[in-house]
Amino acid sequence: QVQLQESGPGLVKPSETLSLTCTVSGDSFSGYYWTWIRQPPGKGLEWIGYVDYSGSTNFSPSLKSRVTMSMDASRRQFSLNLKSVTTADTAVYFCARVGVGKAVRHWGQGILVIVSS
Amino acid sequence: YVLTQPPSVSVAPGQTASITCGGNNIGSKAVHWYQQKPGQAPVLVVYDDSDRPSGIPERFSGSNSGNTATLTISRVEVGDEADYHCQVWDRNSDHYVFGSGTKVTVL
Numbered sequence: 554q555v556q557l558q559e560s561g562p563g564l565v566k567p568s569e570t571l572s573l574t575c576t577v578s579g580d581s582f583s584g585y586y587w588t589w590i591r592q593p594p595g596k597g598l599e600w601i602g603y604v605d606y607s608g609s610t611n612f613s614p615s616l617k618s619r620v621t622m623s624m625d626a627s628r629r630q631f632s633l634n635l636k637s638v639t640t641a642d643t644a645v646y647f648c649a650r651v652g653v654g655k656a657v658r659h660w661g662q663g664i665l666v667i668v669s670s
Numbered sequence: 671y672v673l674t675q676p677p678s679v680s681v682a683p684g685q686t687a688s689i690t691c692g693g694n695n696i697g698s699k700a701v702h703w704y705q706q707k708p709g710q711a712p713v714l715v716v717y718d719d720s721d722r723p724s725g726i727p728e729r730f731s732g733s734n735s736g737n738t739a740t741l742t743i744s745r746v747e748v749g750d751e752a753d754y755h756c757q758v759w760d761r762n763s764d765h766y767v768f769g770s771g772t773k774v775t776v777l
Contacts, residue, residue, distance in 0.1 A: 588766070597771035598704075598712065598755050611764050647711060651766070654759045656702035656717040663711055 555580035557648050557661035565642075565668050571635040575648030575661060578629065582606045586651040587624060587631040591644040592663075599644075603651065604631050638668045671760045673769035680775045687743040689772045691756035694737060699758040701739040703732060706753045706771075715754075716741060743774070751776045 561573035575587070586603035593599075602612035604622040612620045621634045635642060646666055650659040674692040681687040691701060701719050704712035714723050716732040719739065729744045743750055756769040 590768075598757075598768040600766040600768060603766075613765065654700070654761065656714050656757070657704070657712070657766075658714055658717075658723070660711040 555650055555659045557650065557659060559646060559648050559661045559664040561664060561666070563665060563667060565638055565666060566670055567639055567668055568637055571633070571638050571642060571666055571668070573633045573646055573648075573664065573666070574630050575632070576628075576630050577650070580650070582624070582626045582629070584652075586611075586653060587622075588649045588651045588657070589622065589633045590647045590649055590657070590660075592647070593641070593644045601633065601635075601646075640668050642666070643668045671758070671763075671765070671767050673756055673758065673767055675754075675756060675769040675772045677770070678773045678775065680777055681743075681746050682777050683746055683748060685746055687746050687750070687774055689741045689743075689754050689756075689774065691739040691741070691769050692737055693739075693758065696737055696739050696758065697735045699734075699760075701732065701734050702757045703730075703741045704755045704757065705750075706755065707751075712755060746774075746776055748776050750774060 556578045558576045565571045583606040588603040589601040604610045604624045624631045645663040647663045648661040649657045703716040705715045706712040715730045719734040720732040731742045753771045755771045
């Protein structure tokens, strides 16, 4: 059974870069979209984007200019970088494994990132 | 692509709750539904419009036609109180889209 675990700083200053890592255990990396989803406090879920095994990426149009994602299959990790953050980027960030065009069956527990000076 | 959900639905125990998810020609897309309790990650309860993952009670069912998809919870229990989110995959852009979420309150 695949398991995912987010890690990274819980506090980031405005204008800086938010960096998170997701560590994967229990399954192959190939054939899936390794995905980041976030949820601002009291609000709905927002798809950020994905990176696949080959390193190809696809991002939400609203975040595309600020997001990068990468994959390190040898370490069984993938990562999210979101630059020039503001308080609007305060959210719980989830990593997830998604089949192409499929439902999200496997989620990390989520990590709260607060943007504040 | 935009998905529209009502902010809240209230239902008495034992009754039926219906949660809608509106989108342009959503009937042509596969709709997935997630249950999320406070402080927890979402859990998939219905996928591909009307299929249930193993371990999800038969009380959870889904339908999808035209411009509206619906998640139906029959014989509602207190433990069903949660936020419910719909989601689709937009084939043209290869983007995943979530609705705004519906809070189900069991009175």
